[in-house]
Amino acid sequence: MTKVHPHVGLLVTCLVDAMRPEIGFATLKLLEQAGCSVSVPETQTCCGQPALNSGARGEAKTLAKRVVAAFEPFDYVVAPSGSCLGTVKTHYPELLADDPAWKRRAEQVAAKSYEILSFLSEVRNWRPEGVRFPAKATYHHTCAGLRELGIYAQPLKLLEQVDGLEILPLEGETACCGFGGTFAVKYPEISTAIVSDKTRQIAATGADTLLAADLGCLMNIAGKLSREGRSDIRVFHPVEILAGMADGKGVAGR
Amino acid sequence: MSTALRSPANFKRDAAEAVTKPSLKIALDRTTGLLQRRRVDVLKAYPEFEATREVAKNIKDHTLAHLDHYLAEFEKNATAAGAVVHWAETPEQACKIVIDLCRQADAKSVTRVKSMLGEEIGLPKALAAAGIERVETDLAEHIIQLADEPPSHIVIPAMHKTREEVADLFAHHHKEPKIDGEVGTLVESARGELRPKYVAADVGISGANFLIASTGTVVTVTNEGNAELTTELPGMHIVTAGIEKVVPEPQHALVLLRLLARSALGTEFTQYTSFFTGPRREDETTGPEAMHIVLVDNGRTQMLASEMRPMLRCIRCAACINHCPVYGAIGGHPYGSTYPGPMGSVLTPALQSLEVAKDLPHACTLNGRCQEVCPVKIPLPDLIRSLRDDTWRRNLVPKPAKLAVQAWAWVAVRPSLYRLVSGLANYALRLWAGPRGMIAKLPLAGGWTQGRDFPRPTGPTFMTQYKRRQGR
Amino acid sequence: MSDARSRIFARIASGRGQALPSPEAIAAERAGLVPDASATQPTFTEQDTLARFEAMATSERLTATVAHIASLEDVPAAVAAYLAAKGLPAEAAIAPVLAELDWSGVNASTAITPNQPVAVTLAEGGVAETGSLIFRSGPETPMLHNFLGLHHVAVVRKDGIGRYLESVFGPDAPALPRIMSLVTGTSGTADIEAVNIRGAHGPRYLHILMVAE
Numbered sequence A: 001m002t003k004v005h006p007h008v009g010l011l012v013t014c015l016v017d018a019m020r021p022e023i024g025f026a027t028l029k030l031l032e033q034a035g036c037s038v039s040v041p042e043t044q045t046c047c048g049q050p051a052l053n054s055g056a057r058g059e060a061k062t063l064a065k066r067v068v069a070a071f072e073p074f075d076y077v078v079a080p081s082g083s084c085l086g087t088v089k090t091h092y093p094e095l096l097a098d099d100p101a102w103k104r105r106a107e108q109v110a111a112k113s114y115e116i117l118s119f120l121s122e123v124r125n126w127r128p129e130g131v132r133f134p135a136k137a138t139y140h141h142t143c144a145g146l147r148e149l150g151i152y153a154q155p156l157k158l159l160e161q162v163d164g165l166e167i168l169p170l171e172g173e174t175a176c177c178g179f180g181g182t183f184a185v186k187y188p189e190i191s192t193a194i195v196s197d198k199t200r201q202i203a204a205t206g207a208d209t210l211l212a213a214d215l216g217c218l219m220n221i222a223g224k225l226s227r228e229g230r231s232d233i234r235v236f237h238p239v240e241i242l243a244g245m246a247d248g249k250g251v252a253g254r
Numbered sequence B: 001m002s003t004a005l006r007s008p009a010n011f012k013r014d015a016a017e018a019v020t021k022p023s024l025k026i027a028l029d030r031t032t033g034l035l036q037r038r039r040v041d042v043l044k045a046y047p048e049f050e051a052t053r054e055v056a057k058n059i060k061d062h063t064l065a066h067l068d069h070y071l072a073e074f075e076k077n078a079t080a081a082g083a084v085v086h087w088a089e090t091p092e093q094a095c096k097i098v099i100d101l102c103r104q105a106d107a108k109s110v111t112r113v114k115s116m117l118g119e120e121i122g123l124p125k126a127l128a129a130a131g132i133e134r135v136e137t138d139l140a141e142h143i144i145q146l147a148d149e150p151p152s153h154i155v156i157p158a159m160h161k162t163r164e165e166v167a168d169l170f171a172h173h174h175k176e177p178k179i180d181g182e183v184g185t186l187v188e189s190a191r192g193e194l195r196p197k198y199v200a201a202d203v204g205i206s207g208a209n210f211l212i213a214s215t216g217t218v219v220t221v222t223n224e225g226n227a228e229l230t231t232e233l234p235g236m237h238i239v240t241a242g243i244e245k246v247v248p249e250p251q252h253a254l255v256l257l258r259l260l261a262r263s264a265l266g267t268e269f270t271q272y273t274s275f276f277t278g279p280r281r282e283d284e285t286t287g288p289e290a291m292h293i294v295l296v297d298n299g300r301t302q303m304l305a306s307e308m309r310p311m312l313r314c315i316r317c318a319a320c321i322n323h324c325p326v327y328g329a330i331g332g333h334p335y336g337s338t339y340p341g342p343m344g345s346v347l348t349p350a351l352q353s354l355e356v357a358k359d360l361p362h363a364c365t366l367n368g369r370c371q372e373v374c375p376v377k378i379p380l381p382d383l384i385r386s387l388r389d390d391t392w393r394r395n396l397v398p399k400p401a402k403l404a405v406q407a408w409a410w411v412a413v414r415p416s417l418y419r420l421v422s423g424l425a426n427y428a429l430r431l432w433a434g435p436r437g438m439i440a441k442l443p444l445a446g447g448w449t450q451g452r453d454f455p456r457p458t459g460p461t462f463m464t465q466y467k468r469r470q471g472r
Numbered sequence C: 001m002s003d004a005r006s007r008i009f010a011r012i013a014s015g016r017g018q019a020l021p022s023p024e025a026i027a028a029e030r031a032g033l034v035p036d037a038s039a040t041q042p043t044f045t046e047q048d049t050l051a052r053f054e055a056m057a058t059s060e061r062l063t064a065t066v067a068h069i070a071s072l073e074d075v076p077a078a079v080a081a082y083l084a085a086k087g088l089p090a091e092a093a094i095a096p097v098l099a100e101l102d103w104s105g106v107n108a109s110t111a112i113t114p115n116q117p118v119a120v121t122l123a124e125g126g127v128a129e130t131g132s133l134i135f136r137s138g139p140e141t142p143m144l145h146n147f148l149g150l151h152h153v154a155v156v157r158k159d160g161i162g163r164y165l166e167s168v169f170g171p172d173a174p175a176l177p178r179i180m181s182l183v184t185g186t187s188g189t190a191d192i193e194a195v196n197i198r199g200a201h202g203p204r205y206l207h208i209l210m211v212a213e
């Protein structure tokens, strides 16, 4: 798969689709900049993670098969989310393990699936050029990207090359923000307590921008910052910066 | 929270209450933060950690696969050394054996070294019911005994207590309390209080960190030196241990010991590591005349036969607990069990029942940090997921939640319908938000907006906008 | 009781779902569990065994102090010097194994009390990896002497100090005594707010006399 212009299937993810399309369009733009031709399969809905994490294996399996079938034709599958991609890459093969044919198909799709930042940096060797975003930012490493996919240095490497952008160290940068999908709604008190630690640590950096590469986590942190009245901190997905599209409002509405 | 009221069935309520206690938060932050940093530091000087984890995992897996073989070997060698080995299937049986032994020794007072197995089987309560005075010698256990509270952590049972709270307790309960705001002085106060009680005890009860099959040896580790004082002075030493504690040979225990101290407290080695093999020998004039070892099943053989088997590799280091964000927010008590945090969320359903502990596997963000730090590589998130599957299958998930997931999944396999529904939801949210960027109150998502705002969608859905751009 | 045993064993066997392999097969697998112990041992090539032992034992965490003496005969004088330096009376409980020495400068007795200020004992050896002392129980080396003193003076011969923990169980090591304790620094606790404090129950001070001979 060393095509000059690989054909990428974009897994938009249900949250980006419904809540913040900008992240999807930024991803699209970056993929094209990185020399890919991009398709957005129309049959995609959701990767099935909420079902999987609720214990609804049957429902999760049905959705997994649909995603596998929809994305099989492409050279690569790319998503702007570590947790959705982690579901595809690490959980589908295990979820479909009892059906050898499906398991094989799931493994093939898993093998060519990438989270956008690691795809740009590792597979496409892409670097931002002439991108400017003057800010003092800090970076939260989202759990699934970090621990299921091993993404840590890749995003920082890309962001380093953005003009005017300084990344300040964040205490507890790899600690969970307390989102956890449906956890945030099922156990709101705990979830809120965990995210208050995160916002406290973010505020302590003195940064004016928070970056993290998963919309669920971004909504959680932004929601807490907003509730605390921290209107001085803007919240973006890194692809919005890299694509030069972070000129509008951030996730926290500012 | 008194011991009687705790049950994992009250998890939601107790957790919601716990996050409102400022002193708990202070205690947890001070402690888990320090333990995390120490662990990182000690592992910097131990690049062999990863290789050792793999060896440790293999040792435990091998032993578990041949558990009956090794238990028989342990029994044979411990008996040859003069110890008596007892077997208990349930907590009740285990407690009865211990109480009968205490009666046999005509015991009025027993000293105890912290043992989570002892807590698990409810030994403190059983001793009280039998009218036997129990002296907890581990400092943390001493503190919570005075406070009449259950442990909230498996290595530092009084983790939920600040030094100020401990000072209050000692001021009330110690004969000659020493208090001046320093932790060192509090330790001094406890030393003075406990020393005479070691000498007066009739029976010493300990747990075991490892059982060595090839020599019939019980291994304990403490930092305080209380295991040796507890077991050496009285005439009888009783050990209670789970059957999964056995390892084949001393060399295997050494590998696990290297991991245990580093993972638990961020130190190279525990201060006192003792190997007990049988009771007082003929040529000795000190040491207990009798040694009894009570081996407890309590659900372990069932775990062995299930998907939960990897959990039996656990060496009770608490690294998963110290790195768990949920534990860090609520402490150990809401888990309603001897075992809190990630390891507890897997163990408690097995030791009690999934029915009462049905919240525990769900009260987890699946962030994966626990697995990352576990020295014996237990795939805790996978086990937690698997328990969630069980709650779903066995109808232990609340009806509305189950229906919501089912309805949503039903829609998600119908793309055109899904587009319609997500488009409507998107539109409704924007309408509800009006011109504001953030939503402070959201019907049906009260949980979320109780402590956080919810973002307003920035425009129509991606799919809608994308189609428009494609000119369709 | 034996019923409980047989039911536990039956459940283990049925959980395995297949017959237990032969003892030979189990032994073969067991022999390969630690293919290379050195892969699990921390490396300390820059220090020799004795230097590592001393560095570990006197580290900030283990807080022991060390003095070097030429032979066992020098123990009483070294103990007297320690007591004087600490401003303690010239009294100590000593392990019977040390009773043959000339204790004329110290009021030494093999009896020990629960609140013993100073106890002097002989370690069988040590471990450089961890800075541990090895104590074996026996008629001449009662275990309590290592735990009851506020000050513990431990004598160890340099040639008894091995490199790694495995040396304690090497092929030449004697059979296990009733108790063998690896004592690593002083009694400590981290039970209150994880703050490290010395002298929880056992000794608060550990003074190691390393004997050259």
Ligand code: SF4
Pocket (backbone or CB within 6 Å): B263, B313, B314, B315, B316, B317, B318, B319, B320, B321, B343, B370, B373, B374, B375, B376, B377, B378
């Ligand atoms: S599950 Fe792993 S990390 Fe947690 S206590 Fe057990 S051994 Fe330690």
